[in-house]
Amino acid sequence: xxxxxxxxxxxxxxxxxxxxxxxxxxxxxxxxxxxxxxxxxxxxxxxxxxxxxxxxxxxxxxxxxxxxxxxxxxxxxxxxxxxxxxxxxxxxxxxxxxxxxxxxxxxxxxxxxxxxxxxxxxxxxxxxxxxxxxxxxxxxxxxxxxxxxxxxxxxxxxxxxxxxxxxxxxxxxxxxxxxxxxxxxxxxxxxxxxxxxxxxxxxxxxxxxxxxxxxxxxxxxxxxxxxxxxxxxxxxxxxxxxxxxxxxxxxxxxxxxxxxxxxxxxxxxxxxxxxxxxxxxxxxxxxxxxxxxxxxxxxxxxxxxxxxxxxxxxxxxxxxxxxxxxxxxxxxxxxxxxxxxxxxx
Amino acid sequence: xxxxxxxxxxxxxxxxxxxxxxxxxxxxxxxxxxxxxxxxxxxxxxxxxxxxxxxxxxxxxxxxxxxxxxxxxxxxxxxxxxxxxxxxxxxxxxxxxxxxxxxxxxxxxxxxxxxxxxxxxxxxxxxxxxxxxxxxxxxxxxxxxxxxxxxxxxxxxxxxxxxxxxxxxxxxxxxxxxxxxxxxxxxxxxxxxxxxxxxxxxxxxxxxxxxxxxxxxxxxxxxxxxxxxxxxxxxxxxxxxxxxxxxx
Numbered sequence: 001x002x003x004x005x006x007x008x009x010x011x012x013x014x015x016x017x018x019x020x021x022x023x024x025x026x027x028x029x030x031x032x033x034x035x036x037x038x039x040x041x042x043x044x045x046x047x048x049x050x051x052x053x054x055x056x057x058x059x060x061x062x063x064x065x066x067x068x069x070x071x072x073x074x075x076x077x078x079x080x081x082x083x084x085x086x087x088x089x090x091x092x093x094x095x096x097x098x099x100x101x102x103x104x105x106x107x108x109x110x111x112x113x114x115x116x117x118x119x120x121x122x123x124x125x126x127x128x129x130x131x132x133x134x135x136x137x138x139x140x141x142x143x144x145x146x147x148x149x150x151x152x153x154x155x156x157x158x159x160x161x162x163x164x165x166x167x168x169x170x171x172x173x174x175x176x177x178x179x180x181x182x183x184x185x186x187x188x189x190x191x192x193x194x195x196x197x198x199x200x201x202x203x204x205x206x207x208x209x210x211x212x213x214x215x216x217x218x219x220x221x222x223x224x225x226x227x228x229x230x231x232x233x234x235x236x237x238x239x240x241x242x243x244x245x246x247x248x249x250x251x252x253x254x255x256x257x258x259x260x261x262x263x264x265x266x267x268x269x270x271x272x273x274x275x276x277x278x279x280x281x282x283x284x285x286x287x288x289x290x291x292x293x294x295x296x297x298x299x300x301x302x303x304x305x306x307x308x309x310x311x312x313x314x315x316x317x318x319x320x321x322x323x324x325x326x327x328x329x330x331x332x333x334x335x336x337x338x339x340x341x342x343x344x345x
Numbered sequence: 346x347x348x349x350x351x352x353x354x355x356x357x358x359x360x361x362x363x364x365x366x367x368x369x370x371x372x373x374x375x376x377x378x379x380x381x382x383x384x385x386x387x388x389x390x391x392x393x394x395x396x397x398x399x400x401x402x403x404x405x406x407x408x409x410x411x412x413x414x415x416x417x418x419x420x421x422x423x424x425x426x427x428x429x430x431x432x433x434x435x436x437x438x439x440x441x442x443x444x445x446x447x448x449x450x451x452x453x454x455x456x457x458x459x460x461x462x463x464x465x466x467x468x469x470x471x472x473x474x475x476x477x478x479x480x481x482x483x484x485x486x487x488x489x490x491x492x493x494x495x496x497x498x499x500x501x502x503x504x505x506x507x508x509x510x511x512x513x514x515x516x517x518x519x520x521x522x523x524x525x526x527x528x529x530x531x532x533x534x535x536x537x538x539x540x541x542x543x544x545x546x547x548x549x550x551x552x553x554x555x556x557x558x559x560x561x562x563x564x565x566x567x568x569x570x571x572x573x574x575x576x577x578x579x580x581x582x583x584x585x586x587x588x589x590x591x592x593x
Contacts, residue, residue, distance in 0.1 A: 039579055068413040124576040168576040180418035213579035214544070214572030218393050249576070253542065261543035261573045264581055266394045266425065272490070287576075297490045 001018065021293065039217035042166065042176055043210055046185040047223060048232045053184075058159050060192045062096050069093075069335065070246075071319045072101035072286030073306035077111050077167065080118045081339045082307050086120040086319060087162070095151060095321065096192070099306060101286030102167025102212060102248030107175035114319075116182055123160035131158060166212045167248040167286065186210040187220055189229055194241070198325045205231050205240040207278070211249040215259050216271075224274065224295060241328045242281040250285040250303045254292035262288075275299045281330050282322070304333065309341025369563055369590065371552045372522045373473060374437055374444050375408040379559075379592035382406040386563070386588020388422065393571070393581050395458075398425040402537055402588075412437045420538055426457040429538040445552045446471040448482070452539050463488040467540060468510045475521045480514035480533065484540040510542050516550070526553035536567065544581075552590075561590040 050057075069090045074083045083104075090098040105111040131139035131153070138152040166186040170179045180186070192204040207229055210220060223229075231239045249263055252270060273315065275283055282300040289311055292303035307318040318332035325329050369384065385403040392398055404418030416433045431452035438445040454463040469482020489504030514533030520526065532547040534540065552563035556576055565586045569577035 038577070168572070172575075172577070212576070214576045215393055215579055215581050217579065227500060252505065253507050253510075258542070259574065261541075261571075261576050262572050264544055264569070265454075265463075265539045266392060266427070266456065266459075267571070267581075269456045269461045269488075271395045272461070273459040279390060295502060296505060297493060326513070 010234040028221075038171060038213060039210060039213040040178065040219045041221045042171070042180075042212075043187045043217060043223070045180065046210065047188040047228075049185045050188055052064060058161075058190050060096055060161065060190060062192055062194045062324075064195070064197060065324065066096040066192070066194070067093070067321050067323050069095045069098045069319055069321050070101065070284050070302075070304065071098070071307045072284075072304035073103040073167065073289055073308055073311070074100065074105070075103055075306065075310065076105040076118075077108075077310070078114065079309060080114050082309050082318075082337055082341075083115070084118055084122070085337055085339050086307065087118070088125075089319070089337075091126055093124070093321070097161035097163060097190075097206075099206075099208075099246050099284065100162065100164035101246060101284055102165045103169040103286065103306075104164055104167065106169055106178075107172045107178065109178060110181065112175075112178040114118050119160065119162060119182070122162070123158070126160055127155065127158055163206070163208060163246075165208045165246050165248050166210055168212045168214070171212050186212070187223075194324075195328060202241045202326075202328065203231075203239055205243040205245065207243065207245045209245065209247045211247045211263070214249055214263060215267055221270075229278070238279055240279075242324060243278050244322070244328060245275060245278075245280050245283040247285050248282065248287050250288045251283065251301060252292055252293070252294060252296075252303065254290040254303055260288050260290050270298075272296060282332075284320075295332060309339065313341030315340055369552070371527065371561065371563065371590075373446065373471075374439075375411050375414065376592070377411070380408045382590060382592045384418075384563075384588060384590045386586050387421060388584050388586045390567075390582060390584025395425040398422050400425070400427075402586075418537075427538070428455045428457065429453065433536070443472060443474045446473065452538060460490055460492040461488050462491055465540060467512060467535075471514075473522065476518050478514070478516045480512060482512040484510040484512055484535075486510060486540065497562075510540055512540055527551070536569070544569070544571060545573045545578070546570075555589075559592060563588050563590060 003126040044190040069086065071086045071324065076083050078268070087098065105115045127139065130142055132142055132145050134140045134145070134152055137154055139155065139158060140152060164183055166179055187210045188208050190206040193202060194202040196202060209216060232237060244265050251268060253262065262268070276297055276299060280299050282302060285301065285303045288303060289306040290303065291305045294301050302320060304320065305318055306312055312318060315336065315338045318337045319335035320332050321335050322330060383403070383405050385401070387401050389399045400420060400422035402418065402420035404416050406416040408414045414435045415443045416435065418431050420429045427496055429452055431450055433448055433450035436447045450467045456463065463486060465484055465486045467482060467484040469480050472478060487504065487506040493503040512535055514531065514535065515527055516531035518527045518529035529550045531550055532545055534543065534545055536546055546567055546569045548565055548567040550565045552561055554561050559562050567584045567586065569582040571581035572579050
């Protein structure tokens with residue numbers, strides 16, 4: 001009898017352990033025993049990419065007030081209409097950039113092909129709206145075509161301002177290969193140069209963290225501690241007026257029955273402390289598919305609901321638009337997505 | 346009753362004694378002779394955020410009757426700079442050859458380097474059979490910053506009470522629980538001082554009776570990944586804990 005209980009228990013523990021790693025992913029006991037280190041590889045690759053493409057570093061330029069659009073957990077499969085609607089809204093309302101908080105597509109090659117086609121089409125519309133053809137190969141920004149020596153861009157050089165973080169669903173089934181093929185880097189920063197009416201400049205900071213694994217990992221934390229994202233002058237004062245952080249994994253728990261893991265305790269407190277040190281204005285999170293808004297010690301935290309048709313079939317306010325005034329004031333407003341998802345049977 | 350409350354008060358105030366007893370894989374019930382138990386262990390490990398750390402934990406249990414007991418504990422993890430104090434009351438319900446323990450625990454965790462103080466209450470049922478043990482319960486966790494920014498003087502602007510967190514644990518030993526030595530496996534979403542939501546710890550545990558004075562030696566090799574379920578487990582913390590249990 002005892003032997004039977006023991007065998008049953010061992011089988012139960014094996015099943016439970018396997019399910020922790022998502023049964024369909026890594027059944028390999030060694031993978032469960034040692035746990036993965038994929039975040040280290042992703043961050044190392046991303047940082048190497050950042051260093052080797054430093055000349056191509058993106059600088060966004062805003063004249064006066066600007067806005068940006070944030071969405072989360074689109075889980076694009078075969079029907080990318082919500083994603084398409086987000087990009088169309090951003091273009092129509094002239095947002096400076098669009099940020100996505102991860103789990104952009106469910107990991108299958110065909111879904112990424114769909115996503116890539118969607119982004120290519122969106123970029124084409126963006127270029128048509130904001131650039132004019134100068135010669136056979138080059139574009140210039142609209143409004144500069146009358147200048148004698150405007151800056152010329154090839155189509156490839158024009159940056160479509162869509163900036164995602166990587167989510168846990170993006171890295172399943174070797175999804176990182178698909179994701180990185182399109183977006184290249186999961187850990188990066190972008191500066192926004194704000195030209196104010198009086199001719200002065202201000203700088204805002206966008207930080208994109210790789211939190212897809214529920215931890216930043218040793219490499220990312222080491223880089224953070226080395227100060228790669230600090231943005232401070234030698235006297236310790238911040239270069240930046242506003243800092244916005246984008247992370248897939250959420251910090252706070254918006255619901256009791258959430259079936260999603262968050263950061264371990266120490267890392268939660270490390271991040272809360274780091275965001276305060278960076279003087280962050282707002283942290284945007286996804287992952288948990290539930291809306292949450294709160295202030296914690298001077299930092300604003302927005303956790304976004306999923307914009308995926310399958311998760312939220314009814315049209316709703318699944319996006320947020322951040323309004324940044326030229327005096328630095330920041331506010332946000334919900335943005336409605338009208339595409340309805342499949343009817344639940 | 347008065348002695349019980351007095352002891353609770355003294356231990357709470359002294360803060361002298363997290364909770365090695367809640368992760369111990371051996372028999373917890375009162376042996377009918379030794380009313381006092383003390384656990385002490387050392388821990389060494391590596392954590393993604395803090396790097397290498399070492400520390401200690403100790404707890405004292407007083408069995409008042411065959412059913413009622415109270416445990417008070419402390420732990421300190423240096424380099425990580427996490428310090429904890431806790432008190433736990435237990436009521437045991439015998440059922441055939443097994444025991445069901447109803448544990449209620451209050452703990453204070455000081456995450457010193459991040460200026461956070463965390464207070465938690467955990468209520469859980471622990472079922473101890475000959476080979477298998479199960480724990481199921483709920484935690485109520487509140488934390489606040491100790492370095493509230495000047496412009497945010499309000500306590501509520503720098504504090505957060507989490508929605509209830511489920512507590513689950515499962516362990517299995519290769520020998521009957523009262524065997525002089527034992528080796529087992531466990532999975533659980535908590536450890537001596539913290540309760541996670543879905544991040545699952547797992548590891549190997551061992552205990553054996555030493556030939557002197559009924560002292561037991563116990564050990565745990567604990568793997569604590571970040572992420573679980575759809576968030577694939579990623580290396581976060583690994584630790585080894587070795588300690589002694591003495592009853593008198």
